[in-house]
Each structure stands twice: as structure tokens, then as C-alpha cells.
Amino acid sequence: MGWASKYSEKGLTSIIVPMDTIIAVDIGGTHIRAASYAPDNIEPIKQKKIATRATEPGGLERLTRVIEDVWPSGDSVAAIGLGSPGPLDPHTGYLLAPPNNPEWHNFPLAPSVEERFDVKTFLDNDANLAGLAEYRYGAGKGHHYVLYITVSTGIGGGVIIEDRLLQGHHGLAAELGHIIVDPNGPPCSCGYNGHLESFSSGPAIVKYVLGELESGARSVLKREDNLSARDVANAAQQGDALAIQAYHRAGEYLGIGVASLLHAFDPSIVIFGGGVSQVGSLLFDPFDVSLKRHVFHPRYLEGLVITRAELGDDAGLLGARALAEMKLSF
Amino acid sequence: MGWASKYSEKGLTSIIVPMDTIIAVDIGGTHIRAASYAPDNIEPIKQKKIATRATEPGGLERLTRVIEDVWPSGDSVAAIGLGSPGPLDPHTGYLLAPPNNPEWHNFPLAPSVEERFDVKTFLDNDANLAGLAEYRYGAGKGHHYVLYITVSTGIGGGVIIEDRLLQGHHGLAAELGHIIVDPNGPPCSCGYNGHLESFSSGPAIVKYVLGELESGARSVLKREDNLSARDVANAAQQGDALAIQAYHRAGEYLGIGVASLLHAFDPSIVIFGGGVSQVGSLLFDPFDVSLKRHVFHPRYLEGLVITRAELGDDAGLLGARALAEMKLSF
Numbered sequence: 001m002g003w004a005s006k007y008s009e010k011g012l013t014s015i016i017v018p019m020d021t022i023i024a025v026d027i028g029g030t031h032i033r034a035a036s037y038a039p040d041n042i043e044p045i046k047q048k049k050i051a052t053r054a055t056e057p058g059g060l061e062r063l064t065r066v067i068e069d070v071w072p073s074g075d076s077v078a079a080i081g082l083g084s085p086g087p088l089d090p091h092t093g094y095l096l097a098p099p100n101n102p103e104w105h106n107f108p109l110a111p112s113v114e115e116r117f118d119v120k121t122f123l124d125n126d127a128n129l130a131g132l133a134e135y136r137y138g139a140g141k142g143h144h145y146v147l148y149i150t151v152s153t154g155i156g157g158g159v160i161i162e163d164r165l166l167q168g169h170h171g172l173a174a175e176l177g178h179i180i181v182d183p184n185g186p187p188c189s190c191g192y193n194g195h196l197e198s199f200s201s202g203p204a205i206v207k208y209v210l211g212e213l214e215s216g217a218r219s220v221l222k223r224e225d226n227l228s229a230r231d232v233a234n235a236a237q238q239g240d241a242l243a244i245q246a247y248h249r250a251g252e253y254l255g256i257g258v259a260s261l262l263h264a265f266d267p268s269i270v271i272f273g274g275g276v277s278q279v280g281s282l283l284f285d286p287f288d289v290s291l292k293r294h295v296f297h298p299r300y301l302e303g304l305v306i307t308r309a310e311l312g313d314d315a316g317l318l319g320a321r322a323l324a325e326m327k328l329s330f
Numbered sequence: 331m332g333w334a335s336k337y338s339e340k341g342l343t344s345i346i347v348p349m350d351t352i353i354a355v356d357i358g359g360t361h362i363r364a365a366s367y368a369p370d371n372i373e374p375i376k377q378k379k380i381a382t383r384a385t386e387p388g389g390l391e392r393l394t395r396v397i398e399d400v401w402p403s404g405d406s407v408a409a410i411g412l413g414s415p416g417p418l419d420p421h422t423g424y425l426l427a428p429p430n431n432p433e434w435h436n437f438p439l440a441p442s443v444e445e446r447f448d449v450k451t452f453l454d455n456d457a458n459l460a461g462l463a464e465y466r467y468g469a470g471k472g473h474h475y476v477l478y479i480t481v482s483t484g485i486g487g488g489v490i491i492e493d494r495l496l497q498g499h500h501g502l503a504a505e506l507g508h509i510i511v512d513p514n515g516p517p518c519s520c521g522y523n524g525h526l527e528s529f530s531s532g533p534a535i536v537k538y539v540l541g542e543l544e545s546g547a548r549s550v551l552k553r554e555d556n557l558s559a560r561d562v563a564n565a566a567q568q569g570d571a572l573a574i575q576a577y578h579r580a581g582e583y584l585g586i587g588v589a590s591l592l593h594a595f596d597p598s599i600v601i602f603g604g605g606v607s608q609v610g611s612l613l614f615d616p617f618d619v620s621l622k623r624h625v626f627h628p629r630y631l632e633g634l635v636i637t638r639a640e641l642g643d644d645a646g647l648l649g650a651r652a653l654a655e656m657k658l659s660f
Binding site (some may be wrong): 087096143144145159161162164166167168169170171172173174175176178179180181182183184188190191192195256259260261263264265266267268294296297299300302 | 474489492496500503504505508510513586589594595596597598626
């Protein structure tokens with residue numbers, strides 16, 4: 001394996017860029033995407049997308065095949081990076097309890113791939129890797145302290161500190177959806193009360209609307225089982241007061257949570273990803289007001305960039321690639 | 331300057347230990363302490379303690395003199411480390427607005443010392459440095475992810491991630507007393523509501539007791555201006571229900587705050603310093619119950635050490651020394 005040592009233009013760390021190919025795999029709920037990348041080129045050499053079929057046996061075989069499909073002809077492979085929904089242990093490469101996939105409970109995913117291909121293999125969760133990707137290739141480029149928050153069905157996070165991904169002792173750091181913003185708040189998907197996710201995720205917005213409708217609030221929205229955060233956003237954009245209030249509340253608590261996270265991490269940029277964050281000012285106007293009201297020292301906001309993620313669907317793949325590069329370099 | 335490069339026994343980082351003396355200064359509210367240290371020796375070569383006299387002019391001259399007093403004869407000095415109460419900017423070495431010291435508002439403390447002695451000089455706040463000291467020389471030795479929390483008149487923090495002190499983009503990270511644990515909570519010393527400090531610091535405990543007494547609660551405690559958290563602890567140890575409840579509430583919210591911090595940082599050890607933490611089970615029994623009740627995944631608690639700080643009054647000096655060593659090595 002050949003190496004080119006170069007100093008990062010960012011000055012804080014020296015990053016060693018492998019001279020060989022990196023293979024990245026993004027294991028999503030519906031699709032597995034894989035790609036091979038040459039050094040210093042963001043465009044894949046080869047890429048492939050297959051259905052995940054998580055509930056069906058043979059997951060490791062499907063994963064193996066898609067890696068073979070993107071294997072570069074002739075070149076050697078420096079490392080393989082894998083991204084998957086958590087919970088998982090990035091230090092051992094084990095999946096702990098992926099939803100809807102009994103075959104992969106407590107499963108040595110990275111070690112299995114490493115053994116099969118005899119190539120160093122690294123694993124981390126999708127939110128951490130999306131944050132790492134935005135830092136390396138997207139909205140966070142040039143920043144050394146990055147707070148990435150995805151607001152979607154759940155709320156997840158990825159934190160970069162001094163150009164390194166925060167993983168934590170058990171590999172469970174940056175579970176930013178599960179910080180407690182009000183101990184008397186509603187139950188979270190995890191079963192505990194008052195988490196940021198229980199106020200500001202898509203399902204939390206829907207649940208608030210349904211609760212208010214049940215209490216007799218007036219709205220164009222109806223108490224339907226398949227009501228979505230998107231439906232609520234559409235109603236809000238048509239001026240529906242309850243729908244506006246639902247996003248207002250979500251943004252207000254998001255501001256409280258992010259204020260605490262600024263006090264803890266003091267980043268230079270906050271990047272929002274995930275479907276719910278795409279509604280724009282409906283969520284982020286009340287978020288901005290709340291954030292400014294709850295940050296306890298104005299210095300945290302000096303030069304602070306608050307922005308949207310740039311990489312879209314590619315974040316998972318590029319994050320898995322960045323993980324492999326990061327792990328090879330120290 | 332000579333250097334000995336050695337690998338840390340901890341495996342994650344290589345620490346370069348300077349062959350020359352380090353001078354450390356701990357600028358406290360009442361005393362300035364200074365000491366010079368030989369490499370690999372925790373005992374000072376020389377040390378000196380003088381009164382701070384923060385409200386009197388001439389602070390820089392007093393600081394200069396105490397550094398000269400501990401300057402080692404014959405040896406060269408590799409670096410000077412300074413610790414001070416915040417807010418301050420560790421990246422520029424400026425004090426921003428130290429309490430009770432108008433002379434040092436927006437003052438280039440580290441640059442002034444560096445210019446005077448022609449020796450690299452580094453500055454950080456007392457809580458960060460106490461955390462760094464416990465990690466290097468105290469209760470946190472051997473850990474790579476450390477959460478240090480001082481519970482006293484205020485609540486401060488110091489966080490070590492992968493063997494590095496978390497400073498943050500503006501140098502304001504780890505302000506752990508100012509994470510929001512209940513947005514409807516009482517006002518904090520900083521003026522904002524519902525911070526951890528507004529529930530669990532010494533003054534917060536006293537304020538809760540005074541409020542309950544005013545509402546007619548029965549207690550051996552009286553509504554006195556000089557009531558202290560120590561008085562409340564003494565009453566609790568004699569079985570006073572209100573005093574016990576005051577510490578119970580402080581411990582409960584401390585558990586909520588630390589649960590969020592585990593979800594954010596995922597450390598392997600939590601170290602408590604500060605006067606209020608010395609009351610023991612009165613605070614930490616309810617804390618333990620609350621922490622276990624609020625951590626959303628049992629894996630965070632696997633092997634987690636929760637313990638008391640070991641270095642006492644020496645933490646500030648040893649932290650300033652460790653800061654200088656850390657900054658010299660990368």
C-alpha cells in the first residue's frame with residue numbers, strides 16, 4: 001500500500017490520504033448503496049444500489065456481493081467504510097440491535113467484512129457519518145468544530161471536534177436527539193420523557209397536532225392515522241394556526257436543545273439535515289428566536305454559521321468513505 | 331530546548347514530554363499560586379502563594395513577580411501555563427470579564443506574560459484545568475473520555491475527549507453548568523432560566539430552602555441572609571425533612587443533566603469536584619437514582635466510573651502545568 005502524507009490546509013491536523021481505493025457502503029432501511037473512490041476524487045469509480053431486504057436472511061451475502069460489484073479492477077483497496085443505523089459499536093464493528101433485522105442483532109458486521117476481503121473495515125452510525133461527510137465534503141468544509149443535527153423521524157447527531165469525529169467511550173456519543181430538554185415533556189420513541197426528539201421530530205409534530213385536535217382545537221387537519229409532518233407543513237403554509245403552532249413549538253424546543261449543545265461543544269457551525277429541516281422558515285424562524293433567547297453568552301453566536309446540509313442522499317456514502325480515511329490516518 | 335518523545339501508556343496518543351521546566355500559575359479569587367515543575371515529577375521544584383488582591387491595580391506586576399520567584403535557577407523554561415476563572419479565550423490568551431477585576435477586562439494576559447519572559451504561555455479556565463489535571467494526575471488517570479463537573483458556588487465543567495481537552499471554537503466549550511435541564515426552572519446566576527447551576531449549585535440549594543421557608547415549610551433552618559449550603563447539609567444530616575428535600579432536588583436535577591451529558595459525550599468516567607460534592611450520599615444517592623432513571627440506553631453505564639476528584643487545591647496548578655505540556659505536544 002502506498003501513502004501520500006500531506007498537511008491539511010486547515011492547519012490543525014495532518015491527514016494522510018491513502019493512495020489506494022476506498023470502498024464505502026451505506027446500509028439504509030430500504031437500500032444498500034456502495035461505491036469505490038479513488039484518492040482525492042469525490043466522484044465514485046463504480047457504484048451500485050440494491051434493496052436492503054432487512055427482514056430476509058442472507059444480509060451478509062448481499063452486502064458482500066455489492067462490495068464485490070464496486071471493487072475496482074486492478075487496484076488494491078485500502079479500507080472499507082460501513083454506515084448503518086444504530087445502535088452499534090464503532091470500536092468493535094458490531095451491530096447491537098438494528099430495527100427490523102433480527103439476523104443482525106449483536107452481529108460482528110465490520111469484522112465479518114474485514115475477514116471476507118482481508119481489508120481493514122470500519123463501521124459507524126448513519127447520523128455520525130452524515131455529520132462527518134458534511135464536515136469533509138459539504139456544508140462544514142473548513143470548520144474544525146461541527147455540530148450536525150438531522151431532524152427526521154428521529155433526531156440524530158454527529159459532532160466533529162478539532163477535526164475528529166466524536167465517537168465516545170462506548171461509541172454512543174452525539175445521541176443529540178436524546179438530550180433532555182424538559183423532564184416533564186412527552187415520551188420519546190426510546191421510551192424516556194422530554195427528549196429533544198419527543199418535541200421536534202416529525203412524529204412529535206404530528207403527535208402534538210393529534211393531541212390538540214383531540215382537545216378540540218380547530219384546524220383544517222383531521223385526526224387521521226396517516227397524518228404526516230409534511231401534511232402539517234402544508235396546512236401551516238396555508239395559514240392553519242394549529243399547524244403553525246406545531247412547528248413553532250418544535251422550533252422553540254430545537255432552539256433550547258441547540259443552546260445547551262452550544263454551551264457543551266461550542267462549535268463554529270450547526271448543520272441541519274433530515275426531511276423535517278427542509279420545511280425552512282416554518283421551523284427555523286422560531287428556532288432562531290429561541291436559540292438567541294437561550295444562549296447565555298453572546299460570544300457563542302459570534303461568527304456561528306447555521307445552515308442546511310448539502311450532500312443529500314450522498315451523505316451516507318461519503319461519510320463511510322471519510323470514516324475509512326480518518327481511521328487509516330491515526 | 332531538548333525533547334524526549336515517548337508513547338503514552340494509554341495507547342491513543344503520543345505525548346511529547348518537554349525536557350525543560352514548566353511553570354504553572356493558578357490565579358484564584360483570593361490567592362495566586364505558582365510552581366515550577368521538572369519533567370515527570372509531580373512535586374514542584376519551587377512554589378509560592380500570594381494574595382490575589384484582584385480589586386487593586388498592579389495585577390500583572392504581582393503575577394510577574396510570583397513567576398520570577400518560582401523560576402528555576404540554571405534551567406530553561408519550556409512553557410508557562412496559566413489558569414484563571416472565566417470567561418476567557420484560551421485561543422488568544424485574553425481574559426474577557428473576570429469578576430471583581432476591572433483592570434483585567436479584555437486583557438491580553440497570556441500574551442503579556444509571554445512577552446515579558448519570552449516563553450510560550452497558555453491560558454484556560456479553572457474548571458477546564460481542574461478536569462485536565464484529574465485526567466492527567468488524579469481520579470481520571472488511564473481514561474480517554476473524561477467528564478469533570480465541579481459543583482460549588484457555580485457549576486463548571488471540563489471535558490477530555492480522546493485524551494484532548496475540549497476547548498471549543500470560541501474557547502467556551504464545557505460550560506456544563508449552563509445546559510438547560512428545565513426551561514421553566516429558576517433563574518441562574520447568569521440570568522437565564524433552568525440551567526443545571528440554577529438547580530444544583532450551593533446557592534441554588536440555599537435559595538430553594540429560603541423559598542420553601544417563605545411558603546411556610548417547617549424546618550430547623552431559619553430565613554437568614556447568611557444561610558449556606560453547608561448549613562443545609564448539617565440540618566439534613568440531623569434529619570431535617572426540608573434540608574433533605576433540598577439536596578434530593580439538587581441531586582435529581584444533577585442526574586438529569588449528567589444523563590444528557592452522557593448522551594452527548596459518552597465518557598468512561600464522571601468526576602465530581604467542588605465543595606457541594608463533598609456532602610456525599612445526601613446529594614449522590616438521589617443523583618444515582620435519577621441518573622439511572624434518565625439514561626436512555628444501559629450501555630452508557632457499562633463500566634462507567636462515577637467518582638470524586640482527588641487533587642483538591644492542587645488541581646488548578648497541576649491543570650495549568652498539564653495545559654502547557656498538552657499545548658507543547660501538538
